[in-house]
Amino acid sequence: MTTADPDARIEGPQRTDPQYARPALAPPPAAPGTEDAFADTVDPAAERPGGGGPAGPRLGVTGWLRWLWRQLTSMRTALILLFLLALASVPGSVLPQEGIDPAAVSQYYAAHPGLAPILDKLSLFSVFAAPWFAAVYLLLFASLAGCVLPRTIRLAGSARQKPPRAPRNLARLPFSASMSSAEAPADALRSAERLLRSRRFRVQTGDGWVSAEKGYLREVGNLLFHIALLALLFSVAMGGIFGYKANRLLVVGQSFANTPTDLDVFHPGRLVGPASLQPFEISLQNFRARYVTSGPQLDQPITYQAPLSYRSSPGAPLRHYVLSVNHPLVVDSVSVYLIGHGYAPEFTITDGTGHVRWQGPVPFIPVDQTSLTSEGVIKVPDARPAQLGFAGVFLPTAVDVHGQLQSAFPAALFPRVSLVAYAGNLGENGPQAQSVYDLDTRQMHQLPVPPKPLAPGQSVRLPDGYGTLKFTGYTQWASLAITYDPGQLPALISGIVALAGLILSFLVRRRRVFVRAEPAADGRAEVVLGGLARSDAAGGFEAEFTELTARFNELHAGSRVPSTVLPQQERSEQ
Amino acid sequence: MSRLHRPVLAAVAALAALAAAGCTAGPIGASTPLSSGQSFVGSSYESTVFRPGSRPEAPGVSGTTVTGSRLSLASYRGDVVVLNFWGSWCAPCRDEAPALGTLSGKLAPEGVRFVGVDIRDEPDSALAFMSTFRISYPSISDPGDLIALQFRATDPPSAIPSTIIIDRSGRIAARIIGPVSYRTLRTLLTPIVAEHA
Numbered sequence: 001m002t003t004a005d006p007d008a009r010i011e012g013p014q015r016t017d018p019q020y021a022r023p024a025l026a027p028p029p030a031a032p033g034t035e036d037a038f039a040d041t042v043d044p045a046a047e048r049p050g051g052g053g054p055a056g057p058r059l060g061v062t063g064w065l066r067w068l069w070r071q072l073t074s075m076r077t078a079l080i081l082l083f084l085l086a087l088a089s090v091p092g093s094v095l096p097q098e099g100i101d102p103a104a105v106s107q108y109y110a111a112h113p114g115l116a117p118i119l120d121k122l123s124l125f126s127v128f129a130a131p132w133f134a135a136v137y138l139l140l141f142a143s144l145a146g147c148v149l150p151r152t153i154r155l156a157g158s159a160r161q162k163p164p165r166a167p168r169n170l171a172r173l174p175f176s177a178s179m180s181s182a183e184a185p186a187d188a189l190r191s192a193e194r195l196l197r198s199r200r201f202r203v204q205t206g207d208g209w210v211s212a213e214k215g216y217l218r219e220v221g222n223l224l225f226h227i228a229l230l231a232l233l234f235s236v237a238m239g240g241i242f243g244y245k246a247n248r249l250l251v252v253g254q255s256f257a258n259t260p261t262d263l264d265v266f267h268p269g270r271l272v273g274p275a276s277l278q279p280f281e282i283s284l285q286n287f288r289a290r291y292v293t294s295g296p297q298l299d300q301p302i303t304y305q306a307p308l309s310y311r312s313s314p315g316a317p318l319r320h321y322v323l324s325v326n327h328p329l330v331v332d333s334v335s336v337y338l339i340g341h342g343y344a345p346e347f348t349i350t351d352g353t354g355h356v357r358w359q360g361p362v363p364f365i366p367v368d369q370t371s372l373t374s375e376g377v378i379k380v381p382d383a384r385p386a387q388l389g390f391a392g393v394f395l396p397t398a399v400d401v402h403g404q405l406q407s408a409f410p411a412a413l414f415p416r417v418s419l420v421a422y423a424g425n426l427g428e429n430g431p432q433a434q435s436v437y438d439l440d441t442r443q444m445h446q447l448p449v450p451p452k453p454l455a456p457g458q459s460v461r462l463p464d465g466y467g468t469l470k471f472t473g474y475t476q477w478a479s480l481a482i483t484y485d486p487g488q489l490p491a492l493i494s495g496i497v498a499l500a501g502l503i504l505s506f507l508v509r510r511r512r513v514f515v516r517a518e519p520a521a522d523g524r525a526e527v528v529l530g531g532l533a534r535s536d537a538a539g540g541f542e543a544e545f546t547e548l549t550a551r552f553n554e555l556h557a558g559s560r561v562p563s564t565v566l567p568q569q570e571r572s573e574q
Numbered sequence: 575m576s577r578l579h580r581p582v583l584a585a586v587a588a589l590a591a592l593a594a595a596g597c598t599a600g601p602i603g604a605s606t607p608l609s610s611g612q613s614f615v616g617s618s619y620e621s622t623v624f625r626p627g628s629r630p631e632a633p634g635v636s637g638t639t640v641t642g643s644r645l646s647l648a649s650y651r652g653d654v655v656v657l658n659f660w661g662s663w664c665a666p667c668r669d670e671a672p673a674l675g676t677l678s679g680k681l682a683p684e685g686v687r688f689v690g691v692d693i694r695d696e697p698d699s700a701l702a703f704m705s706t707f708r709i710s711y712p713s714i715s716d717p718g719d720l721i722a723l724q725f726r727a728t729d730p731p732s733a734i735p736s737t738i739i740i741d742r743s744g745r746i747a748a749r750i751i752g753p754v755s756y757r758t759l760r761t762l763l764t765p766i767v768a769e770h771a
Contacts, residue, residue, distance in 0.1 A: 382702030
């Protein structure tokens with residue numbers, strides 16, 4: 001039993017306890033030897049000679065299928081698949097993922113134009129939606145299911161099973177003790193039975209023997225672990241099918257509804273349609289950020305707070321919530337996280353005809369997280385005589401460093417905006433969608449505008465009668481991640497159950513205690529106790545057995561001191 | 575199986591935790607870069623037509639127009655309503671705007687009323703858009719996209735632009751996702767216009 005080869009699960013047919021192997025079919029053997037007292041749980045099919053190898057000459061189609069199924073449901077395959085699953089998630093954290101950060105994926109495309117299309121073909125930008133990921137996942141699922149279900153049935157059978165008959169020669173068991181009792185054999189056995197039952201052993205009695213077993217929870221824990229693992233996989237799959245992820249950038253004072261048209265990025269699960277989105281609406285009341293103003297931690301954020309008002313559905317009462325990092329708003333089982341923030345400078349743009357063609361905030365995207373230097377684009381497609389476009393930089397705290405304007409601090413202490421103006425065709429007059437954050441200047445010409453940065457309230461007149469632009473002020477925006485994952489709670493519960501099952505299967509030992517009583521010459525009984533534990537790595541059975549023996553000895557006052565025989569065989573596995 | 579299990583179980587547990595952690599990519603700190611771009615469809619469009627017997631009731635849409643007056647679809651009962659979801663920032667909307675403008679004038683005598691729903695927009699840019707394309711029909715200003723939300727139970731517009739055709743009895747007769755062409759809209763409208771309330 002000290003073998004390290006994981007395949008040497010079965011030493012030989014003589015070690016197989018048919019009671020364990022086929023609990024529902026085989027009756028207990030009439031007179032088992034000591035070797036049979038406690039054999040391992042054995043898959044009867046796995047040890048059939050020739051059944052486990054592909055070389056059998058009579059292996060037909062069903063034989064091959066059976067062989068494949070057995071390979072798939074083996075522990076080794078499950079482990080390999082689990083390793084593969086872990087390995088397969090590695091590119092998901094190394095490479096940018098479409099579902100989490102599409103902007104980073106486009107950046108990667110720009111940086112590696114040769115490599116990116118190949119990686120994309122291999123689904124490496126959406127690892128968790130990749131077919132090969134699903135293949136590993138489903139095979140693992142099948143493997144676990146194929147392993148757990150037969151085991152559950154077997155456990156159900158063995159749980160109803162009574163302990164086997166006591167072996168004839170208890171002295172040959174790893175632990176044994178003998179003593180002589182003052183009582184008659186039948187009485188001695190009855191008190192032994194009472195003692196074992198009081199210790200919550202499962203007891204069977206026969207002619208001259210008592211057999212008891214304990215520790216079924218070990219197998220229960222083991223199964224619980226496997227079933228919970230299955231449930232965990234299932235929960236994650238549920239999340240992928242019925243859940244969704246979305247992002248929305250929201251300027252202070254604006255509101256949005258949880259509907260596909262109103263989300264910037266929307267990644268629905270496979271069975272999520274527009275109608276299955278929870279109909280809440282959220283408006284951003286304000287955004288507050290506090291930063292460290294001195295010391296080595298300068299520029300570091302202290303808190304972000306985004307006070308929201310929301311309705312869980314149209315017509316529902318208006319509620320308020322202060323969103324902050326890692327304190328999501330949960331509305332209708334959907335979590336809304338604060339994942340980013342930035343500035344939205346406000347502009348009023350009047351075209352050459354004197355009409356206001358744009359008035360409002362324009363979200364600028366931070367290009368530097370510590371100073372919040374942000375870049376943005378303003379498009380005025382309806383300006384006359386020509387369409388106008390602006391590419392700008394917003395500096396929350398503008399400072400002059402060697403003639404170069406930079407932002408020195410993330411808070412807006414000295415806000416300035418610097419713009420490059422274009423006139424011409426924005427290239428929007430086609431059915432093709434265009435990002436509001438990109439300015440296509442291929443059909444535009446740059447206007448000679450003085451490069452002086454604008455302070456709030458200042459305006460710039462565009463040359464050649466194209467109009468004027470006024471930087472009226474600024475506000476802030478917050479970006480929200482909206483995630484609905486119906487598998488989250490089941491996954492958590494499965495995780496806890498799996499852990500509990502694991503602990504149970506580690507801590508509980510399965511052990512058997514046998515008692516035989518023979519009439520001795522003086523009318524007393526000669527009592528022999530035998531015990532053995534399977535997988536007693538944690539130790540403790542020896543102490544338990546000694547204590548049981550001592551207790552039994554006390555019950556039979558006047559008997560001689562028991563002689564405890566220590567293990568003849570090393571049962572420990574590790 | 576069982577003797578093998580103990581040393582192996584811990585590894586399995588660790589791996590399962592790893593795998594699970596890899597699968598659920600939760601939101602992280604505030605430094606995550608934000609979303610890029612708007613969600614709208616390109617040149618392709620899809621249309622859904624409902625047979626007269628299976629048309630869902632349209633929700634009661636009302637609101638304030640970009641010019642500041644009140645509008646309620648209930649007052650249009652008896653007419654066919656073309657409800658177009660648009661925004662001045664959306665390039666495909668500019669593509670379909672001339673067709674919508676022309677058809678709204680042409681079909682007015684046949685009892686077809688066009689109503690726009692201007693989403694995620696500022697009033698000034700919306701008015702500029704309408705002046706560019708000489709759109710004379712009213713548009714409800716809906717910066718928070720609440721009207722699309724009202725259609726969730728029936729057939730929500732899933733992209734911008736989207737167009738919903740409501741028949742004379744106030745039921746949804748057709749939906750087009752993506753920019754419409756003159757011909758598409760004309761073809762879809764003809765049988766609906768011919769129906770009686």
